[in-house]
Amino acid sequence: MNQPKAYLEGLVNLASEAFQFLKSTTIAERASFMHAVANKIEGLGQDLLDAAHRETALPFARLTGEKARTVGQWRSYANAVASGTYIEARIDLPNLEKGKSDIRKLSIGIGPVVVFGASNFPFAFSTAGGDTASAIGAGCSVIVKGHPGHTKTSTIMADAIISTIKDFGWPEGVFSHFLGNNVEGTDTQVGAYLVAHPAVKAVGFTGSYRGGKALFDIANQREEPIPVFAEMGSINPVFAFTNVLKEKAEILAKEYATSLTMGVGQFCTNPGIFIGVKSEDMDRFKNALEAEIFDIAPATMLNPGIYAAFEKNKATLSTQDQVAVLSESVTEAVNGQGRPKVVTTSAENFIANPILGEEVFGPFGVVVEAENYEEVLAVAQQLKGQLTITMACTKEDARAHQDIFNVIKDKAGRLLFNGMPTGVEVVHAMQHGGPFPACTDPRFTSVGPDAVKRFVRPLAFQNYPDEFLPEELKNENTLGIARMVDGVSATKSI
Secondary structure, three states, X not given: OHXXXXXXXXXXXXXXXXXXXXXXXXXXXHHHHHHHHHHHHHHOOHHHHHHHHHHHOOOHHHHHHHHHHHHHHHHHHHHHHHOOOOOOOEEEOOEHHHOEOOEXXXXXXXXXXXXXXXXXXXXXXXXXXXXXXXXXXXXXXXXXXXXXXXXXXXXXHHHHHHHHHHHHOOOHHHEEEEOHHHXXXXXXXXXXXXXXXXXXXXXXXXXXXHHHHHHHHHHHOOOOOOOEEEEOOOOOOEEEOHHHHHHHHHHHHHHHHHHHHHHHHOOOOOOOEEEEEOOHHHHHHHHHHHHHHHHOOOEEOOOHHHHHHHXXXXXXXHOOOOOEEEEEOOOOOOXXXXXXXXXXXXXXXXXXXXXXXXXXXXXXXXXXXXXXXXXXXXXXXXXXOXXXXXXXXXXXXXXXXXXXXXXXXXXXXXXXXXXXOOOXXXXXXXXXXXXOOOEOOOOOOOOOHHHHHHHEEXXXXXXXXXXXXXXXXXXXXXXXXXXXXXXXXXXXXX
């Protein structure tokens, strides 16, 4: 590890120096930088889309939409940073009669952040994705390990950020980017070295449970443990109840099949499990789902590694005891293509066999049939942490099964009352995170402006002269942000 150690040490040193610079920037300055990055990415032309298409096999329409989403993320996060929402400025003025000191508090960046690029969103969750945007917005320098599945795409996006840094005259260590071919050693060795480095203060990761948990364990074995914000997968169950099945079994089957196979099933919110009670209406749903899956053609997956894992995991679940094939695409798949498939099993078997509750990243689903709602409740109780859980139901169903509704509140970060979970909107109220093992820290989201909260910590100043305070806490509120002054929100100067 001599060569990678020297190379990575240089990146960390640059990031540490840049973090000291970022501590002196205001929220307005960082927001201006983020808007400039958004403009750079927006101006990237067909070369970016062509590279991403070649490397991921994602269609141009999807990539065009994801590029727009990425631009929107930088802009919306920038606006949230500029508003002062995430520094949470608090000012308690002195009162000699009551013995009160002058105490002022805000949230500042926690230090250099290492981000691991994701495979399934080459723009929005990778090099210039939400982790990078929110960390810089928080005032943290960033080191990105580009994903090996789209190195050219990652480099183009990185160059846009690096170019903006030069335009602003900021230190180069504000953002660093490297690929596997920059260093000797395996990805595992490189990742372990960075996460264990004492100057690194947080990690952002989207990927497999194995990868995320390994980074989490390294971070917690350090002399100074650091937070790892890892999104590690989810089966995103859909619970279907009596009245909704009666009203629209066939429509629900179409919605489920569409969501299950969208993007060749390569979304972290892919609904891999469908649970319902045996009935004629459940049979209607299964018959309709069988027909839907039968007609959906295979498509190329993101990379050979993901395809191989899909085939292996699909075979593992399909060959478990008391598991039957409900439907599979009639079209044979060529090498690298994910062929949609759905299997069925009983709730009793699902509860008894934990393997059936494991994520299969791709167009594969398990329909779980319960004998009654007691079994449905038992399934809900056994679930691990999820990003999402969907309740396909009417209000009447919800009133009749509040016990199940109460249980799932402990199991997911986002609960849907009908609809499918594959759309993750970039808005303030979005929660893209959930209890372990969906994520390592369920208190935070990786989508939406609240993602900035992951990379800040509070710092209080007591009896500080005004000239030495951060701009956001000075008497004159030049930034015009909302601050809590003696417990009351105010924008006026003191």
